[in-house]
Amino acid sequence: MSMTDKRPVYPIDIAGVHRDLPLFEVKPGLKIAILNILGDTELVQACAKELAKKLATLNYEILVTAETKSIPLAYSLSIETGKPYVILRKSYKPYMGKALSAETLSITTGQPQTLYLDEKDLRLLDGKSVVIVDDVISTGSTLQGMRLLMEKANANVAAEAAILTEGERAKWNQIVSLGHLPVFSD
Ligand SMILES: O=P(O)(O)OC[C@H]1O[C@H](OP(=O)(O)OP(=O)(O)O)[C@H](O)[C@@H]1O
Numbered sequence: 508m509s510m511t512d513k514r515p516v517y518p519i520d521i522a523g524v525h526r527d528l529p530l531f532e533v534k535p536g537l538k539i540a541i542l543n544i545l546g547d548t549e550l551v552q553a554c555a556k557e558l559a560k561k562l563a564t565l566n567y568e569i570l571v572t573a574e575t576k577s578i579p580l581a582y583s584l585s586i587e588t589g590k591p592y593v594i595l596r597k598s599y600k601p602y603m604g605k606a607l608s609a610e611t612l613s614i615t616t617g618q619p620q621t622l623y624l625d626e627k628d629l630r631l632l633d634g635k636s637v638v639i640v641d642d643v644i645s646t647g648s649t650l651q652g653m654r655l656l657m658e659k660a661n662a663n664v665a666a667e668a669a670i671l672t673e674g675e676r677a678k679w680n681q682i683v684s685l686g687h688l689p690v691f692s693d
């Protein structure tokens with residue numbers, strides 16, 4: 508593709524903010540519209556405000572997400588809600604001590620990733636209620652990994668939230684979200 512070729516986009520309004528999401532092929536014959544909130548302060552803050560409103564009546568103590576792209580969302584939601592957040596990591600460093608782990612296979616990545624729960628966060632989560640947050644929930648594999656780690660950490664999941672769900676809409680009717688993305692198959 509030359510620099511002047513235009514990538515096809517999927518236009519969407521999220522929390523009152525318009526974005527044209529670029530389509531990328533994630534496996535042969537399957538394209539998805541990529542939501543990349545990294546660097547997009549306007550969108551992140553608008554989404555955090557709306558999600559915080561939707562979560563306002565729930566009883567929970569901690570927000571939990573998996574790195575990377577949803578980190579600014581967790582940070583911004585933490586400011587909106589006044590709750591701390593935990594980031595599940597995708598590579599292990601010695602400073603994470605006796606971390607717990609779970610395997611995932613997200614639609615964007617196409618190969619297994621491991622989520623690690625830092626030893627310091629294990630102490631924080633023990634016996635607590637959490638809201639699991641992600642930017643997009645698609646196959647649910649990342650969500651499943653996060654649920655498993657919360658179970659291992661003795662934390663109760665009060666709700667699951669995402670900016671957008673993707674794919675099979677009916678599968679995600681329990682997710683607190685601000686919209687839905689189709690997937691595009693040839
Ligand atoms: O429902 P799933 O099919 O599991 O897909 C959802 C996950 O995919 C994306 O992460 P990605 O793997 O792109 O990682 P990154 O944020 O580190 O780039 C997204 O942030 C979710 O965590």
Ligand SMILES: Nc1ncnc2[nH]cnc12
Nearest residue numbers: 539540541542615643645
């Ligand atoms: N459409 C999408 N954009 C960004 N990350 C994703 N993870 C799964 N689907 C995604």
